[in-house]
Amino acid sequence: MMENTVIDVQHLTKRFGDKTVVDDFEIKVPKGAIYGFLGPNGSGKTTTIRMICGLLSADSAEGTCLGFDVLTESDKIREQVGYMTQKFSLYGDLTIKENLIFMARLRSLKNYRQVVDDALEEYQLAPRANQLADQLSGGWKQRLALAACSLHSPALLLLDEPTAGVDPKARRDFWDRIRKLANSGVTVLVSTHYMDEAVQCDNIAFIAYGKKLIDAPSGELASRVGLTTWRVEGKKLSPLYSALQGENGINQIARFGSALHVSGIDAGKLEAAIAPYRDDSAYDWSLSKTGLEETFIYLMTGSEDNFQ
Numbered sequence: 001m002m003e004n005t006v007i008d009v010q011h012l013t014k015r016f017g018d019k020t021v022v023d024d025f026e027i028k029v030p031k032g033a034i035y036g037f038l039g040p041n042g043s044g045k046t047t048t049i050r051m052i053c054g055l056l057s058a059d060s061a062e063g064t065c066l067g068f069d070v071l072t073e074s075d076k077i078r079e080q081v082g083y084m085t086q087k088f089s090l091y092g093d094l095t096i097k098e099n100l101i102f103m104a105r106l107r108s109l110k111n112y113r114q115v116v117d118d119a120l121e122e123y124q125l126a127p128r129a130n131q132l133a134d135q136l137s138g139g140w141k142q143r144l145a146l147a148a149c150s151l152h153s154p155a156l157l158l159l160d161e162p163t164a165g166v167d168p169k170a171r172r173d174f175w176d177r178i179r180k181l182a183n184s185g186v187t188v189l190v191s192t193h194y195m196d197e198a199v200q201c202d203n204i205a206f207i208a209y210g211k212k213l214i215d216a217p218s219g220e221l222a223s224r225v226g227l228t229t230w231r232v233e234g235k236k237l238s239p240l241y242s243a244l245q246g247e248n249g250i251n252q253i254a255r256f257g258s259a260l261h262v263s264g265i266d267a268g269k270l271e272a273a274i275a276p277y278r279d280d281s282a283y284d285w286s287l288s289k290t291g292l293e294e295t296f297i298y299l300m301t302g303s304e305d306n307f308q
């Protein structure tokens with residue numbers, strides 16, 4: 001294992017009944033990375049991450065996480081993992097402070113009162129320490145959940161759709177905190193099917209049907225997939241949308257504000273498909289750099305019905 005690599009796993013496989021939900025998966029994650037696991041519902045993201053972090057046993061696997069064997073030393077891995085689940089899983093009828101004390105004691109943390117006081121300060125929860133968790137807004141609940149799963153200073157954080165349903169300001173605060181943790185050496189695995197969470201990741205592994213289709217630094221994902229994109233602006237975009245949809249050479253049309261982004265994997269076929277509309281003065285066409293958004297939509301729509 002490279003010194004800087006905290007996860008180095010191969011042949012990770014999991015079956016539930018006759019369904020192989022994670023199929024011969026491999027991944028390397030460097031220390032301090034924010035690594036996104038993207039894919040449609042049911043594609044196996046959570047199962048994969050939970051196996052890597054020792055929270056679920058694999059049917060087969062080779063390799064290490066945090067220097068421990070993924071198959072035989074999952075208890076040691078688990079000790080260093082903080083897991084923030086999709087659903088708020090703290091106690092609504094306990095206060096913020098009581099929740100943190102409960103979690104700290106569950107972890108048998110020495111000096112737990114000090115650890116909790118430090119967390120209240122660090123996460124700016126102190127002024128609300130005596131508020132019941134049930135009375136908190138989504139953003140504050142999420143902040144409490146992050147504080148709770150970080151009390152034992154985990155080396156690895158596992159976040160399952162962490163900002164779903166949270167307002168933009170709270171979301172930005174949350175990612176600022178995650179970035180700070182990553183800069184201090186904490187490695188972060190994020191399971192999501194939301195674009196705005198994906199853009200926060202340094203690396204992205206795209207999963208469909210339990211298999212990893214692509215694994216790349218997020219800045220390289222678009223060029224790896226290789227879509228060509230034309231941007232078109234104009235007054236009558238709806239009829240154009242209908243006319244282009246399903247045409248040979250067009251893999252995807254997405255609305256971006258007042259423009260359409262028309263993308264295709266084969267640049268020549270794409271150009272031929274839009275040719276009849278290029279000279280129409282109602283439209284203003286320009287070749288556009290394919291971004292993460294178009295790539296993300298393309299990947300997601302190409303593998304929508306995982307295990308349905």
Ligand SMILES: Nc1ncnc2c1ncn2[C@@H]1O[C@H](COP(=O)(O)OP(=O)(O)OP(=O)(O)O)[C@@H](O)[C@H]1O
Pocket residue numbers: 016021039040041042043044045046047048191192193307
């Ligand atoms: N304990 C279980 N028993 C049986 N099937 C399961 C179990 N856990 C997950 N599955 C199935 O495994 C597949 C992958 O599930 P998983 O939760 O890993 O997907 P996901 O990509 O994280 O989905 P989502 O985005 O909806 O959370 C799904 O078909 C799911 O129904």
